[in-house]
Amino acid sequence: MSKLRIISAADVKQLFTLPMAIEAVERAYVQKYTGEGGVWPLVFHEFDPGHADLDIKSGNLDAEGIFGLKMVSWFGGNPDKGLPALYGTSLICDLATGQPKALLNAGPVTDLRTGAAGAIGAKYLARPDSRVLTVVGCGQLAPYLIAATMLVLPAIEKVILTNPHNSESARKRNLIIQGKVDELLRAAGANRFYRVEVEADTEQAVRQADVILTATPSRAPLIRRQWVKPGTHISCVGADMSGKQEIDEQILAAGRVFGDDTAQCFSVGECETAHRQGLLNEITEIGAVIAGASQGRASDEEITVFDSTGIALQDLASAATILKKAEQQNIGTVVEL
Amino acid sequence: MSKLRIISAADVKQLFTLPMAIEAVERAYVQKYTGEGGVWPLVFHEFDPGHADLDIKSGNLDAEGIFGLKMVSWFGGNPDKGLPALYGTSLICDLATGQPKALLNAGPVTDLRTGAAGAIGAKYLARPDSRVLTVVGCGQLAPYLIAATMLVLPAIEKVILTNPHNSESARKRNLIIQGKVDELLRAAGANRFYRVEVEADTEQAVRQADVILTATPSRAPLIRRQWVKPGTHISCVGADMSGKQEIDEQILAAGRVFGDDTAQCFSVGECETAHRQGLLNEITEIGAVIAGASQGRASDEEITVFDSTGIALQDLASAATILKKAEQQNIGTVVEL
Numbered sequence: 054m055s056k057l058r059i060i061s062a063a064d065v066k067q068l069f070t071l072p073m074a075i076e077a078v079e080r081a082y083v084q085k086y087t088g089e090g091g092v093w094p095l096v097f098h099e100f101d102p103g104h105a106d107l108d109i110k111s112g113n114l115d116a117e118g119i120f121g122l123k124m125v126s127w128f129g130g131n132p133d134k135g136l137p138a139l140y141g142t143s144l145i146c147d148l149a150t151g152q153p154k155a156l157l158n159a160g161p162v163t164d165l166r167t168g169a170a171g172a173i174g175a176k177y178l179a180r181p182d183s184r185v186l187t188v189v190g191c192g193q194l195a196p197y198l199i200a201a202t203m204l205v206l207p208a209i210e211k212v213i214l215t216n217p218h219n220s221e222s223a224r225k226r227n228l229i230i231q232g233k234v235d236e237l238l239r240a241a242g243a244n245r246f247y248r249v250e251v252e253a254d255t256e257q258a259v260r261q262a263d264v265i266l267t268a269t270p271s272r273a274p275l276i277r278r279q280w281v282k283p284g285t286h287i288s289c290v291g292a293d294m295s296g297k298q299e300i301d302e303q304i305l306a307a308g309r310v311f312g313d314d315t316a317q318c319f320s321v322g323e324c325e326t327a328h329r330q331g332l333l334n335e336i337t338e339i340g341a342v343i344a345g346a347s348q349g350r351a352s353d354e355e356i357t358v359f360d361s362t363g364i365a366l367q368d369l370a371s372a373a374t375i376l377k378k379a380e381q382q383n384i385g386t387v388v389e390l
Numbered sequence: 391m392s393k394l395r396i397i398s399a400a401d402v403k404q405l406f407t408l409p410m411a412i413e414a415v416e417r418a419y420v421q422k423y424t425g426e427g428g429v430w431p432l433v434f435h436e437f438d439p440g441h442a443d444l445d446i447k448s449g450n451l452d453a454e455g456i457f458g459l460k461m462v463s464w465f466g467g468n469p470d471k472g473l474p475a476l477y478g479t480s481l482i483c484d485l486a487t488g489q490p491k492a493l494l495n496a497g498p499v500t501d502l503r504t505g506a507a508g509a510i511g512a513k514y515l516a517r518p519d520s521r522v523l524t525v526v527g528c529g530q531l532a533p534y535l536i537a538a539t540m541l542v543l544p545a546i547e548k549v550i551l552t553n554p555h556n557s558e559s560a561r562k563r564n565l566i567i568q569g570k571v572d573e574l575l576r577a578a579g580a581n582r583f584y585r586v587e588v589e590a591d592t593e594q595a596v597r598q599a600d601v602i603l604t605a606t607p608s609r610a611p612l613i614r615r616q617w618v619k620p621g622t623h624i625s626c627v628g629a630d631m632s633g634k635q636e637i638d639e640q641i642l643a644a645g646r647v648f649g650d651d652t653a654q655c656f657s658v659g660e661c662e663t664a665h666r667q668g669l670l671n672e673i674t675e676i677g678a679v680i681a682g683a684s685q686g687r688a689s690d691e692e693i694t695v696f697d698s699t700g701i702a703l704q705d706l707a708s709a710a711t712i713l714k715k716a717e718q719q720n721i722g723t724v725v726e727l
Contacts, residue, residue, distance in 0.1 A: 063726070094431065109433070113437070126488030146461075146477070150468055390399070
């Protein structure tokens, strides 16, 4: 018998804010770089290819004293039944004894930690005076990316929304996204003035940008090399499986490229095509930049790219933060297991 | 938000009996054979080789409508801290939607389902009039194996305990084992008369046996070919990783051999050595025998062997049974996730 803390979706929403997610994901990247964080083999299963699949990501974070797993299932037909397509559940254990400590609804964690990831790329690689943020893709992740980036780049004053696949969607989603951005900023205790523009023409949206965040399921480049002005930073968070690509591989060949996990960036990330074509043989892990061991941006003219493929340690570090706060505030349900 | 049922160790002990474990493991074996059950890649991690490790076993059972995982950690130093060395936790989800349904303390499940596995070999392969049961190894599993085998072989009247590595241990553990056997039989509603003998000489214990169960961590054969009389059945449950072996490989060469999962028996089970030496090229999966598709024992003289390596589907089928009973009787704690 042992005690287990159950932390529901509502608990996570109450406990976990974007600044906490940014701090947790930075810790995860640093521990990935130092080797204190270990990622174990991925389990991926397709129940019905294209309609239902599942993955189990697991690993250890030595500095947090935990190990654990996150199981995420996606059943595309669920919304027709009034159910969410995604379910995410994390089980966290004590690294000293193996004892299970907490079970979390990881659904709300994923958006926050992925938004944080894109913003961390901008925090360490964009010009600090960046004023215009362009977001390519107007889905679920857009508000998390926008709010997190505004928290790390204080000079951002204009956000441009664009959706190359469906230019109407940016217009339709605009108010929903802004409402969510404001909610996230409020939860973070931030008070920011900014204006949002919707731009149907992706080229125009890109040409104005100091910082670009891409979060689409695209399988072909959406952004051409010649549209990107000198000094731009681009964080790509859409590519997380082989065949996905959001930006012209010539941008990666011309710019300086950073990633969360080199092997994963080359096999399933935005870097995949450029690497296969021999245009990109080496990238710098962002954890090395955060730890101060590698240089980030070297000049105001250089184009920088951050390839965020998503690693289990982001979830583990986020869960560690949530669990610590839940214990301090006695939030969640403690059950006998 | 969704509802999750938490089923504690105490709940499992209240709900799950040996006859239920036997029935669940038979279902698992049959679904393994028919292909309705799928086993996903194993995650194995050593924190500190020989001192602390972990595995994550996962899979789907179509006929039960579930998928899930079991995470088991072993920290050898825990007992010195007053904690159990093993923690096992199962997460069970709905195969139609991915929705998490239950979290179980899998600790008490493991002993019951492993005892059931050894007994199922005896049920389908031993002579029905078998009277003498010899158990080699006097550890945690011994009472589960003995009680389960008595439930499936009504003529067993004598149990011989032997421990080749430590002949004193059988004598010391005798009363504890008998007490636990009686408790398991009572929980199963069975009333059986039997007598237990302790035999320091393993050869003598084996020569008298109609049925032999081995459950040791041995890495060298404990039972010689010439000790085993015609018509004997042997269930080997100790070998679950490469290098472990409990019986002379000549027994496997001379007898008819059955297993839970052919590939796993050849790579990490009792069959490993005989297979590598070319003495054993084919075995029959026990699920085929249970399903009536393959013949079990063909004569009263033949020696049969069942190699139980342990498969994730045993845990999943056991969890399905426990969850169904927990829902019927409203046992466990239902929480918001």
